[in-house]
Amino acid sequence: MNLPDAAATLAFGRELGLAAQAGEVIALVGDLGAGKTTLTQGLVAGLGYKEEVTSPTFSLVQEYVGGRLDVFHFDFYRVEDEHELLDLGWDDYLDRQGLVIVEWPTLHPDLLPKNTRWLKLSHGGKGRVVEED
Ligand SMILES: Nc1ncnc2c1ncn2[C@@H]1O[C@H](COP(=O)(O)OP(=O)(O)O)[C@@H](O)[C@H]1O
């Protein structure tokens, strides 16, 4: 699907948020600037949260709780060893029946469960393209 501008990425994220089911895991593949955090912003807004969404690069995870579904937003970019995530309680996050969303999932693909939805964002002209794997 073509996402001609950032508003389209936000709108697509909102749709994902509205449709999201408890226990869903979404892996967002794409280079720097591909729109992963923007899509997550839309998704978090779609679940009714008013908070600003920033990349969880330094905290590893940002949590949005209390809405229809809790959202756990991970960024694997600076995770050197998957034990950092396991120590943080990765398995518990998967068990919490919220929505887990992961930027840079291909850096630690073994952590993603089988039911993960893989979405790939790429640059397309001035806009972006999103594809489901
Ligand atoms: N569909 C789009 N078309 C054009 N620009 C976009 C689109 N989606 C997002 N952007 C812009 O691209 C930039 C990088 O987006 P960001 O979500 O931070 O990327 P990532 O998290 O993948 O590094 C932001 O300025 C954002 O507004």
Ligand SMILES: [Mg+2]
């Ligand atoms: Mg990002």
